[in-house]
Amino acid sequence: MIRKMRLPWHWIVIAFACNFLYNKVMLTLPTVTAGLMSGSTDNKVLWDALMFYVLFTIVLCADVALRSPARHVAARNVRRVIWKKMLHVRMEYYDQNDPSNLMSTITNDATLASEYLVGFLVGFLPTIYYMVVALRTISSYNIWLMLSVFLLLPVKILYAVFIGKWQYKTQFGVFQRIGGLTAYLAERVRNLTLIKTYTNEENELENGERASHHLFDANMKVNKLNCVITGLGTLIGMAQTIIVMVFGVVLLKKGTITIQQWVAFYMFSGTLSTAFSNVIDYWMQLKTIQGILVRTAKLLRAPEEDDPGKGRTDIQGTEICFEQVSFSYGDKKALTDISFKIPEGKTTAVIGLCGSGKSTTLSLLERFYEPQGGTVTVGGIPASQLALGGLRGQIGYVQQGADIFSGTVREAITYGLHDAVSDADIWKAAEKTGFADILRKWDAGLDTLVAPGGTSMSGGQRQKLVLTREFMRGADIILFDEPTSALDAAAAQMVQDTIFETFPDKTKIIVTHDLSLLERVDQILVLHNGVLEGCGNYRELYGKCEAFMELIAVCQSEKEAAQ
Structure with missing residues (x-):
C-alpha cells in the first residue's frame, strides 16, 4: 500500500x-x-x-x-x-x-x-x-x-x-x-x-x-x-x-x-x-x-485495463467483424456464439428486445469488456491487439440520454478533444449539425451554463450538442445508443437527418427501436436472448426473419399506444 x-x-x-x-x-x-x-x-x-x-x-x-x-x-x-x-x-x-x-x-x-x-x-x-x-x-x-x-x-x-x-x-x-x-x-x-x-x-x-x-x-x-x-x-x-x-x-x-x-x-x-x-x-x-x-x-488490487499506449496503432480501415463471440456477466449469458460483419462506411442498426445483447455488443467493440470466446476485429486486426487509446480514439459515442457534464456549452462541446479548438471551429461544426440555430437563441452563446447532466436543455438540444462534439472529434466509427428514443417525432426526425447528413461516410452502428430509422440503414442485426437471429437490410429481413417481424409488431404497438 x-x-x-x-x-x-x-x-x-x-x-x-x-x-x-x-x-x-x-x-x-x-x-x-x-x-x-x-x-x-x-x-x-x-x-x-x-x-x-x-x-x-x-x-x-x-x-x-x-x-x-x-x-x-x-x-x-x-x-x-x-x-x-x-x-x-x-x-x-x-x-x-x-x-x-x-x-x-x-x-x-x-x-x-x-x-x-x-x-x-x-x-x-x-x-x-x-x-x-x-x-x-x-x-x-x-x-x-x-x-x-x-x-x-x-x-x-x-x-x-x-x-x-x-x-x-x-x-x-x-x-x-x-x-x-x-x-x-x-x-x-x-x-x-x-x-x-x-x-x-x-x-x-x-x-x-x-x-x-x-x-x-x-x-x-x-x-x-x-x-x-x-x-x-x-x-x-x-x-x-x-x-x-x-x-x-x-x-x-x-x-x-x-x-x-x-x-x-x-x-x-x-x-x-x-x-x-x-x-x-x-x-x-x-x-x-x-x-x-x-x-x-x-x-x-482490482484488474486494470491495458495500458492505453500498449498495442498496435496501425488500424487499417473500419470494417468490424464479430467471429463466434460469446460473453457472460457472471452466470448470466449475454451473447452466444454470434458472428457478423459491419462494412466500412456503412450504417448498421442493432435491434432486439431488452436484454438481447445490444449494449454488450457495443461494450465489446470498445473493449470495456473482453470476449470470453471468439474474436472482435477492427480493420482486420483483433481488437485485443490494438492500443486502447488508438481504438477508442477511432470511436465516437452518442449515448441514449446524451449525457453531458456541467460547465459551459463550450466545455461540453470540446470535452475529450485533446487539441486546441477555436470558437470559430466550434461554430463551424455547430452550423453543420444545426446546433448553431440553438446557440444563437442563447444570449451567452458558447458561455451558456449547462446544468449537471444537461438538465437545463431539452433532449433534442443535448443530442445536437453531442453530435456537434462527435463531428469535431472526427472519429471514423460512431456508435449511437437509442439516439431518438427520448425525443418527440419532430425532434427524432431532425436528429435522424443530422446523423445521416453529418456523418455520411463514417461507419455507423445504431442501437434503436425506431422503425423509421430501420428503413434508412444499410444493414440490420437482429439479436434475441444473445443470439443473432437475422442479418440483412429491411427488405431482406421483412417477412423472412421471425424475430424481426416480432420486433416490428412490438414497436408498432408501442407507437400506436403512445399516439
Missing part, C-alpha cells in the same frame, strides 16, 4: 527530522527543570533554562508546522492515486462494486488514512529513541527506578493488542457505512425528479434516515471504544504514577538518589508514560489505517 500511495517522502523526511530534534530537546527538559526546582539560583542554570525553553518553543512550532503539510500533501497524492485507479479499472469490477459507494474512498478514507500514516512514519521512531535514551538516563540514577517503569509493560501490551483489534473492526464498519450512505445519497440526488414525480419524498426520507442510522450505530461503537480507551488509559496512567512515586519516595528516603534526581525522574516518568501511550496510539493508528483502507486496498 505504501508503495502505491505515492507518499511525499521529502516532506516526511523533513518532518521526521524535526520531530526527532523535538524529542532530543525533550530529553533535556527534566534535567533543566529539575535544576530550577531544586532551588538553584546560579546564573548559568537560569540562562540555560531560558535558552532551553526558547529552543523548545521553536522546535515545537516547527514540528507542528511541518507535519501538517506532509499530511495534506500525502492526502492529495493518495486521492490522485485512487481516482486514477478508478478511471483505469476494468468495467467488470464495477459490476460487483457500486462506483458511488467507492466515492468516499477518495473524500474520506484517503484523507484520514494518509494523515494517520504520515503521523506514524514521522513520530514512531523518534518516540522509540526518546524512550531508550530516557530509560538509559534513569538507569544512571538508579536501576530500580528504571525497572519501576517496566512493571506495567505487560498490561500495556495486552491493552494495545485488545484495543487494536477492536479499533480495526469499528473503523472498517464506520467507513463501510459512510460509503453506503454516500452511494445512497448520490443516486437519489441524481434522480430527484423521479422522487418528486412519484411523490415518494416521505419514503425516501425514511430510507435516508435508515442509512444514516446505520452510520450512527457504527459511530456509537467507535464512541464506546473511545470510552473504554479513556477509562483503561486513565487507570493504567494512574497506576504507573503511583508505582513511580512509591519507588521514588522509598529511594529518596534511603538517600539512594538526590532530590534533583528525584525531580528529574518524576518528570521523565511522566513523559515516558506519555511516550508509552504514544507507542500504543501508533499501534492503534495502524489498526485504524488497516480498517480504513480495506476498501481502498481491494480497489487498488
Whole structure:
C-alpha cells in the first residue's frame, strides 16, 4: 500500500527530522527543570533554562508546522492515486462494486488514512529513541527506578493488542457505512425528479434516515471504544504514577538518589508514560489505517485495463467483424456464439428486445469488456491487439440520454478533444449539425451554463450538442445508443437527418427501436436472448426473419399506444 500511495517522502523526511530534534530537546527538559526546582539560583542554570525553553518553543512550532503539510500533501497524492485507479479499472469490477459507494474512498478514507500514516512514519521512531535514551538516563540514577517503569509493560501490551483489534473492526464498519450512505445519497440526488414525480419524498426520507442510522450505530461503537480507551488509559496512567512515586519516595528516603534526581525522574516518568501511550496510539493508528483502507486496498488490487499506449496503432480501415463471440456477466449469458460483419462506411442498426445483447455488443467493440470466446476485429486486426487509446480514439459515442457534464456549452462541446479548438471551429461544426440555430437563441452563446447532466436543455438540444462534439472529434466509427428514443417525432426526425447528413461516410452502428430509422440503414442485426437471429437490410429481413417481424409488431404497438 505504501508503495502505491505515492507518499511525499521529502516532506516526511523533513518532518521526521524535526520531530526527532523535538524529542532530543525533550530529553533535556527534566534535567533543566529539575535544576530550577531544586532551588538553584546560579546564573548559568537560569540562562540555560531560558535558552532551553526558547529552543523548545521553536522546535515545537516547527514540528507542528511541518507535519501538517506532509499530511495534506500525502492526502492529495493518495486521492490522485485512487481516482486514477478508478478511471483505469476494468468495467467488470464495477459490476460487483457500486462506483458511488467507492466515492468516499477518495473524500474520506484517503484523507484520514494518509494523515494517520504520515503521523506514524514521522513520530514512531523518534518516540522509540526518546524512550531508550530516557530509560538509559534513569538507569544512571538508579536501576530500580528504571525497572519501576517496566512493571506495567505487560498490561500495556495486552491493552494495545485488545484495543487494536477492536479499533480495526469499528473503523472498517464506520467507513463501510459512510460509503453506503454516500452511494445512497448520490443516486437519489441524481434522480430527484423521479422522487418528486412519484411523490415518494416521505419514503425516501425514511430510507435516508435508515442509512444514516446505520452510520450512527457504527459511530456509537467507535464512541464506546473511545470510552473504554479513556477509562483503561486513565487507570493504567494512574497506576504507573503511583508505582513511580512509591519507588521514588522509598529511594529518596534511603538517600539512594538526590532530590534533583528525584525531580528529574518524576518528570521523565511522566513523559515516558506519555511516550508509552504514544507507542500504543501508533499501534492503534495502524489498526485504524488497516480498517480504513480495506476498501481502498481491494480497489487498488482490482484488474486494470491495458495500458492505453500498449498495442498496435496501425488500424487499417473500419470494417468490424464479430467471429463466434460469446460473453457472460457472471452466470448470466449475454451473447452466444454470434458472428457478423459491419462494412466500412456503412450504417448498421442493432435491434432486439431488452436484454438481447445490444449494449454488450457495443461494450465489446470498445473493449470495456473482453470476449470470453471468439474474436472482435477492427480493420482486420483483433481488437485485443490494438492500443486502447488508438481504438477508442477511432470511436465516437452518442449515448441514449446524451449525457453531458456541467460547465459551459463550450466545455461540453470540446470535452475529450485533446487539441486546441477555436470558437470559430466550434461554430463551424455547430452550423453543420444545426446546433448553431440553438446557440444563437442563447444570449451567452458558447458561455451558456449547462446544468449537471444537461438538465437545463431539452433532449433534442443535448443530442445536437453531442453530435456537434462527435463531428469535431472526427472519429471514423460512431456508435449511437437509442439516439431518438427520448425525443418527440419532430425532434427524432431532425436528429435522424443530422446523423445521416453529418456523418455520411463514417461507419455507423445504431442501437434503436425506431422503425423509421430501420428503413434508412444499410444493414440490420437482429439479436434475441444473445443470439443473432437475422442479418440483412429491411427488405431482406421483412417477412423472412421471425424475430424481426416480432420486433416490428412490438414497436408498432408501442407507437400506436403512445399516439
